[in-house]
Amino acid sequence: xxxxxxxxxxxxxxxxxxxxxxxxxxxxxxxxxxxxxxxxxxxxxxxxxxxxxxxxx
Amino acid sequence: xxxxxxxxxxxxxxxxxxxxxxxxxxxxxxxxxxxxxxxxxxxxxxxxxxxxxxxxxxxxxxxxxxxxxxxxxxxxxxxxxxxxxxxxxxxxxxxxxxxxxxxxxxxxxxxxxxxxxxxxxxxxxxxxxxxxxxxxxxx
Numbered sequence: 001x002x003x004x005x006x007x008x009x010x011x012x013x014x015x016x017x018x019x020x021x022x023x024x025x026x027x028x029x030x031x032x033x034x035x036x037x038x039x040x041x042x043x044x045x046x047x048x049x050x051x052x053x054x055x056x057x
Numbered sequence: 058x059x060x061x062x063x064x065x066x067x068x069x070x071x072x073x074x075x076x077x078x079x080x081x082x083x084x085x086x087x088x089x090x091x092x093x094x095x096x097x098x099x100x101x102x103x104x105x106x107x108x109x110x111x112x113x114x115x116x117x118x119x120x121x122x123x124x125x126x127x128x129x130x131x132x133x134x135x136x137x138x139x140x141x142x143x144x145x146x147x148x149x150x151x152x153x154x155x156x157x158x159x160x161x162x163x164x165x166x167x168x169x170x171x172x173x174x175x176x177x178x179x180x181x182x183x184x185x186x187x188x189x190x191x192x193x194x195x196x
Contacts, residue, residue, distance in 0.1 A: 002156040018171050021097045
């Protein structure tokens, strides 16, 4: 339960679900938008994590 | 020519709707018969709050001297009744040394901020700025 990666996935999943339901009305559009937001959350976090990997220099 | 005002909700109803939307996430959408949206918000937002509490996050106090703490308090307060219940049960003391302390605070704060967006959405729907019967909702 304390795995940061797992918590990040859960967080991204729940927030993207709320955003998708809030922003889009059509079920297909919700699914697509939710998937994009989820991928952006997870991809962004992984990219930032690797960018910060060499820090502190 | 002016639109007929019969269908417009009364200001008192709008105020009640906003209070309901703050107190119970999703309640306003259920009131507006947007059952799918209402149920999603009713499940997901309190779940995020509970995860934050379970991970030993902190319910911040209102400290105007520390603006960030005060803002975190306002964000957490925005989830409504779950916040009041957690405070009444003296939960959310916050364990800084817990492995997921910062994640827990993110869950707590974001659940409240998302409820603010949900409130705005319900307000827009009530005023007719957004459709009451989108394709995803049963009529």
